[in-house]
Amino acid sequence: MKPGDPDVYEEMVDGRRYAGHGVRELRFVRTGSVWDRPEDATEIAVAVGVLADGRPVLGSQWAREPLTLGRPEHVRLVRLVEIGCVDASHRVLFEGTPQEASECYGSGVEARISQVIGGVSYRPGQDCGRCDAVVSCPAVPSVPGLLGVSRSDLPRRSWSVSTGRAHRGCPARAHMQDLFLPRDGAEETEAVVRGHAVHAWIEERHRRTPARCCSPDDVPGPPDAWRHQGWTVTGFQARLGTQMVGDHALVCPLRAWPGECEAHPEQSIAVYDPDADVVVMAKADLLYRVGDRWTLRETKTVKALGDGDPLEQYPQLALAVLLADAGVLPGTELCRVELERLTGSGPLVTEIDVSAPDVVAHARRVLEPHIAPWHSDSRYPAKPGKACGNCPFTRWCPDAATGADT
Numbered sequence: 133m134k135p136g137d138p139d140v141y142e143e144m145v146d147g148r149r150y151a152g153h154g155v156r157e158l159r160f161v162r163t164g165s166v167w168d169r170p171e172d173a174t175e176i177a178v179a180v181g182v183l184a185d186g187r188p189v190l191g192s193q194w195a196r197e198p199l200t201l202g203r204p205e206h207v208r209l210v211r212l213v214e215i216g217c218v219d220a221s222h223r224v225l226f227e228g229t230p231q232e233a234s235e236c237y238g239s240g241v242e243a244r245i246s247q248v249i250g251g252v253s254y255r256p257g258q259d260c261g262r263c264d265a266v267v268s269c270p271a272v273p274s275v276p277g278l279l280g281v282s283r284s285d286l287p288r289r290s291w292s293v294s295t296g297r298a299h300r301g302c303p304a305r306a307h308m309q310d311l312f313l314p315r316d317g318a319e320e321t322e323a324v325v326r327g328h329a330v331h332a333w334i335e336e337r338h339r340r341t342p343a344r345c346c347s348p349d350d351v352p353g354p355p356d357a358w359r360h361q362g363w364t365v366t367g368f369q370a371r372l373g374t375q376m377v378g379d380h381a382l383v384c385p386l387r388a389w390p391g392e393c394e395a396h397p398e399q400s401i402a403v404y405d406p407d408a409d410v411v412v413m414a415k416a417d418l419l420y421r422v423g424d425r426w427t428l429r430e431t432k433t434v435k436a437l438g439d440g441d442p443l444e445q446y447p448q449l450a451l452a453v454l455l456a457d458a459g460v461l462p463g464t465e466l467c468r469v470e471l472e473r474l475t476g477s478g479p480l481v482t483e484i485d486v487s488a489p490d491v492v493a494h495a496r497r498v499l500e501p502h503i504a505p506w507h508s509d510s511r512y513p514a515k516p517g518k519a520c521g522n523c524p525f526t527r528w529c530p531d532a533a534t535g536a537d538t
């Protein structure tokens with residue numbers, strides 16, 4: 133076989149290239165900081181393997197034909213560096229002889245590449261919002277009219293409840309979120325951190341295989357200070373969080389029919405609305421099946437139970453109702469939607485009747501202010517002021533400084 137055959141693949145790595153005096157250095161440019169960026173051993177191995185044995189690409193890398201390559205060069209040292217644009221951080225990921233680089237590129241990498249080449253499954257998720265093929269993707273259902281707005285002259289965009297929420301607070305923030313600009317860590321309240329910690333604990337239990345019910349004895353500790361997946365809680369919030377985790381076991385959706393259930397925590401859902409030309413993204417706290425019945429459950433942790441309307445309080449619940457009504461959630465019957473509230477005075481599970489037309493109409497009304505103003509906006513003006521307080525993009529926003537002072 134020769135290059136150009138459908139079964140022949142060429143490996144190429146890309147980045148800032150530096151070469152001279154037998155040294156080949158490739159720099160990966162990252163938008164965020166690289167100090168705490170997890171290393172990808174396979175990415176490093178492929179890059180240094182190609183650096184050690186490859187030849188420079190002379191022609192266009194996008195032409196659908198064999199690459200035009202330069203002459204072989206003598207290489208005595210290979211170096212791979214990554215640079216963080218946001219703070220000028222940098223790290224040497226590999227430095228060694230070509231032989232050491234080739235050894236790094238071992239059989240494990242070849243197996244991984246074969247897996248990628250042979251992969252035929254679809255994994256709809258957060259990346260669908262940036263994918264040009266989403267319109268015709270068999271794994272992304274098309275639901276005309278899902279958002280209730282008509283196509284604008286703007287390019288295709290993606291929308292989630294978080295986009296709508298950000299836009300309501302400050303249109304510029306929603307736009308910067310869409311641009312995937314690096315975020316600065318915004319200060320989170322103790323209650324928000326407790327919410328993350330409780331969610332992370334429960335999610336981990338729901339990921340067990342085979343799926344099984346959470347137990348009231350399986351709680352984080354010690355009660356006055358505990359940490360889970362990077363979330364640290366102390367004092368009152370730690371005790372409240374422990375109580376909430378224990379309470380969840382009483383209403384855990386997997387407690388019935390053990391062995392007859394499956395659970396998919398943090399499940400990404402992507403749907404395309406051709407009328408609006410928008411990719412709708414959602415992430416369900418939990419999609420689960422008991423017997424042959426599927427349910428989407430959103431879990432919220434609140435110190436005290438409010439008496440407001442659940443769909444208005446939690447717009448993602450309103451979106452879940454629309455998704456269930458559109459038939460894009462799993463199951464042959466209408467997927468159920470539940471709200472689980474873990475509170476200081478105990479757990480409460482509320483089922484939302486997605487088969488009731490007035491509930492679906494109410495969900496549409498709730499979401500309208502989260503969708504229509506965003507969809508018709510092409511300028512994304514900043515709304516400096518209160519929104520700047522917890523905005524992770526203030527360093528990119530020319531209006532933020534005045535806003536922070538108001």
Ligand SMILES: [Zn+2]
Pocket residue numbers: 334337338345346380381384385386
């Ligand atoms: Zn559970």
